[in-house]
Amino acid sequence: xxxxxxxxxxxxxxxxxxxxxxxxxxxxxxxxxxxxxxxxxxxxxxxxxxxxxxxxxxxxxxxxxxxxxxxxxxxxxxxxxxxxxxxxxxxxxxxxxxxxxxxxxxxxxxxxxxxxxxxxxxxxxxxxxxxxxxxxxxxxxxxxxxxxxxxxxxxxxxxxxxxxxxxxxxxxxxxxxxxxxxxxxxxxxxxxxxxxxxxxxxxxxxxxxxxxxxxxxxxxxxxxxxxxxxxxx
Amino acid sequence: xxxxxxxxxxxxxxxxxxxxxxxxxxxxxxxxxxxxxxxxxxxxxxxxxxxxxxxxxxxxxxxxxxxxxxxxxxxxxxxxxxxxxxxxxxxxxxxxxxxxxxxxxxxxxxxxxxxxxxxxxxxxxxxxxxxxxxxxxxxxxxxxxxxxxxxxxxxxxxxxxxxxxxxxxxxxxxxxxxxxxxxxxxxxxxxxxxxxxxxxxxxxxxxxxxxxxxxxxxxxxxxxxxxxxxxxxxxxxxxxxxxxxxxxxxxxxxxxxxxxxxxxxxxxxxxxxx
Amino acid sequence: xxxxxxxxxxxxxxxxxxxxxxxxxxxxxxxxxxxxxxxxxxxxxxxxxxxxxxxxxxxxxxxxxxxxxxxxxxxxxxxxxxxxxxxxxxxxxxxxxxxxxxxxxxxxxxxxxxxxxxxxxxxxxxxxxxxxxxxxxxxxxxxxxxxxxxxxxxxxxxxxxxxxxxxxxxxxxxxxxxxxxxxxxxxxxxxxxxxxxxxxxxxxxxxxxxxxxxxxxxxxxxxxxxxxxxxxxxxxxxxxxxxxxxxxxxxxxxxxx
Numbered sequence: 001x002x003x004x005x006x007x008x009x010x011x012x013x014x015x016x017x018x019x020x021x022x023x024x025x026x027x028x029x030x031x032x033x034x035x036x037x038x039x040x041x042x043x044x045x046x047x048x049x050x051x052x053x054x055x056x057x058x059x060x061x062x063x064x065x066x067x068x069x070x071x072x073x074x075x076x077x078x079x080x081x082x083x084x085x086x087x088x089x090x091x092x093x094x095x096x097x098x099x100x101x102x103x104x105x106x107x108x109x110x111x112x113x114x115x116x117x118x119x120x121x122x123x124x125x126x127x128x129x130x131x132x133x134x135x136x137x138x139x140x141x142x143x144x145x146x147x148x149x150x151x152x153x154x155x156x157x158x159x160x161x162x163x164x165x166x167x168x169x170x171x172x173x174x175x176x177x178x179x180x181x182x183x184x185x186x187x188x189x190x191x192x193x194x195x196x197x198x199x200x201x202x203x204x205x206x207x208x209x210x211x212x213x214x215x216x217x218x219x220x221x222x223x224x225x226x227x228x229x230x231x232x233x
Numbered sequence: 234x235x236x237x238x239x240x241x242x243x244x245x246x247x248x249x250x251x252x253x254x255x256x257x258x259x260x261x262x263x264x265x266x267x268x269x270x271x272x273x274x275x276x277x278x279x280x281x282x283x284x285x286x287x288x289x290x291x292x293x294x295x296x297x298x299x300x301x302x303x304x305x306x307x308x309x310x311x312x313x314x315x316x317x318x319x320x321x322x323x324x325x326x327x328x329x330x331x332x333x334x335x336x337x338x339x340x341x342x343x344x345x346x347x348x349x350x351x352x353x354x355x356x357x358x359x360x361x362x363x364x365x366x367x368x369x370x371x372x373x374x375x376x377x378x379x380x381x382x383x384x385x386x387x388x389x390x391x392x393x394x395x396x397x398x399x400x401x402x403x404x405x406x407x408x409x410x411x412x413x414x415x416x417x418x419x420x421x422x423x424x425x426x427x428x429x430x431x432x433x434x435x436x437x438x439x440x441x442x443x444x445x446x447x448x449x450x451x452x453x454x455x456x457x458x459x460x461x462x463x464x465x466x467x468x469x470x471x472x473x474x475x476x477x478x479x480x481x482x483x484x485x486x487x488x489x490x491x492x493x494x495x496x497x498x499x500x501x502x503x504x505x506x507x
Numbered sequence: 508x509x510x511x512x513x514x515x516x517x518x519x520x521x522x523x524x525x526x527x528x529x530x531x532x533x534x535x536x537x538x539x540x541x542x543x544x545x546x547x548x549x550x551x552x553x554x555x556x557x558x559x560x561x562x563x564x565x566x567x568x569x570x571x572x573x574x575x576x577x578x579x580x581x582x583x584x585x586x587x588x589x590x591x592x593x594x595x596x597x598x599x600x601x602x603x604x605x606x607x608x609x610x611x612x613x614x615x616x617x618x619x620x621x622x623x624x625x626x627x628x629x630x631x632x633x634x635x636x637x638x639x640x641x642x643x644x645x646x647x648x649x650x651x652x653x654x655x656x657x658x659x660x661x662x663x664x665x666x667x668x669x670x671x672x673x674x675x676x677x678x679x680x681x682x683x684x685x686x687x688x689x690x691x692x693x694x695x696x697x698x699x700x701x702x703x704x705x706x707x708x709x710x711x712x713x714x715x716x717x718x719x720x721x722x723x724x725x726x727x728x729x730x731x732x733x734x735x736x737x738x739x740x741x742x743x744x745x746x747x748x749x750x751x752x753x754x755x756x757x758x759x760x761x762x763x764x
Contacts, residue, residue, distance in 0.1 A: 092541030100534035
């Protein structure tokens with residue numbers, strides 16, 4: 001379970017997040033929606049221990065990310081694509097992540113195969129297309145066989161086949177009892193994949209709950225989103 | 234009629250490209266930093282040198298320093314200006330090739346630049362003009378300021394300098410900086426990354442340059458780009474470099490190197506995929 | 508975590524810490540190996556070392572001693588470890604690799620320790636190879652010129668000092684790059700200080716001896732300064748490293764990734 005409570009983040013006079021509170025539960029796919037600059041990435045970065053909150057906590061099964069003994073075996077994450085330096089090969093990237101996370105070497109081939117990069121392990125990341133970089137980022141997230149997945153815009157740049165594949169992957173992960181938290185801008189994708197929704201606008205949570213409850217009273221998720229975030233005004 | 238208009242458009246394209254490049258250079262933080270190095274670096278070293286000279290003379294031990302003239306105190310700081318020129322020449326190119334988000338598919342500014350000005354020779358020429366104008370502007374501020382500061386600090390204690398030769402050395406230093414910046418630009422076009430040109434050029438702009446080591450092996454090393462131009466601004470009070478090329482010859486040799494590098498990089502830049 | 512640590516628990520804790528550091532160091536080594544620029548720098552340093560040794564040994568009129576020749580090349584060779592130190596950090600920030608790094612190793616002190624350890628291994632290997640290759644190249648050149656000194660006792664200390672200096676100056680570059688989170692500024696800054704500012708100032712002010720490279724240079728040129736010696740010079744260089752390093756650690760731990 002990922003529990004975020006009372007999260008506030010200020011950069012000088014600018015408040016990026018104010019009192020953000022929500023949970024992502026095991027067995028469910030939680031979609032995290034909001035316009036650009038609403039605070040999605042900031043929230044995820046604090047959850048992953050990259051940024052420090054001004055106030056509040058972000059816990060993974062009751063512990064902050066930085067206190068997890070083997071973090072990538074508890075939470076698999078992907079922010080902004082591959083997260084690899086462009087001059088290394090895909091395999092080298094996964095090799096050092098595995099070393100750092102205490103993950104056995106055999107997982108490298110397994111995840112390369114799983115994300116459809118089996119033939120591109122020796123290719124340098126700089127030569128990758130956007131979608132391939134995305135797949136490499138996902139491979140690194142899956143490396144430690146984590147119970148929770150935290151993914152920022154996972155379908156960004158993926159081709160139709162890739163989108164279908166990731167849909168199946170995330171559904172399967174949740175059905176097996178795992179936790180999935182993903183952010184996205186693609187309403188139709190989110191409506192198709194998620195069980196629960198969290199909507200953020202201007203650094204504040206404007207709605208949380210099961211998909212059907214959040215949509216209730218609107219024709220589609222997209223209309224609900226615009227009504228809740230006021231983004232169409 | 235149409236042809237006339239087309240012909241007229243050419244200088245316009247170059248002018249517009251130069252203005253665009255000047256604006257790009259002015260707004261690039263790295264080029265501001267390079268200009269700061271070119272201005273403040275020589276000034277700082279000049280101040281330190283000038284105070285050493287003054288202290289040495291005042292304490293009655295002028296032998297502690299290699300010279301007692303303000304011009305010498307100022308021009309020995311010129312290598313710092315060369316560093317600024319190198320950084321400027323490198324960053325106007327390397328900033329084009331740096332991926333915004335260097336992840337797969339990250340956009341590079343060169344794509345936008347070439348979309349706006351598809352004629353690559355124009356792009357390169359405009360960049361070169363922008364760099365030259367920047368370096369000359371920095372030199373026009375820095376060198377007189379250094380000379381003034383050195384004269385002010387050392388004052389009446391100094392061995393006086395003749396105006397004519399001093400002005401010639403200042404012009405020589407400005408030329409040395411400009412040619413070095415152009416070589417930096419040209420080499421960066423070839424390497425597309427700033428690291429190699431920065432290392433090679435900084436090493437060879439120093440007092441301890443590899444070219445100087447090689448002059449022990451063969452006097453032909455005085456024809457290497459950095460060594461060729463050294464007498465443009467550096468006097469040789471200790472007579473260490475008797476085989477060094479005279480200012481005019483050396484300046485021409487150095488200019489030939491710079492043009493050569495620019496020619497090669499233009500050829501590569503126009504043929505290569507962006 | 509809050510239980511009173513028994514002896515076995517303390518031992519286990521220490522062992523866990525050691526395992527963590529070993530694991531992080533190993534990961535950082537894999538990371539360095541994956542960068543073509545690091546391999547290129549290491550090879551380039553060794554080749555340059557041998558080339559310069561041959562050039563100096565074959566030209567300097569008074570050269571009779573291989574050690575003497577090699578210590579004169581250190582001025583240029585230091586570019587190698589400086590570049591390795593800067594690249595080890597700067598590549599994290601060229602793109603978003605730093606996010607991957609910190610999600611895999613969220614403990615920032617542990618990460619920096621692992622990074623420094625990996626740097627030390629690579630830089631030491633590079634420096635030892637470079638100095639040995641330089642000594643061999645210089646000696647062979649001198650023999651070929653019939654200039655080799657008469658079976659004089661080989662003093663290993665200047666060579667060891669040169670290796671130590673090369674490794675340490677790169678640590679300073681690593682710390683500076685960590686502080687600045689970038690490639691060009693720390694690289695230009697280090698190169699300008701050691702290649703331009705320091706030789707310039709040394710001619711005109713005696714205070715230049717306190718610069719990191721001047722002071723550290725006494726490790727391999729032990730008798731060239733009236734105030735500092737090899738030991739005190741090393742302490743001055745280590746003080747530069749400690750100051751820059753503390754600032755870098757404090758910044759790295761407190762700021763957002």
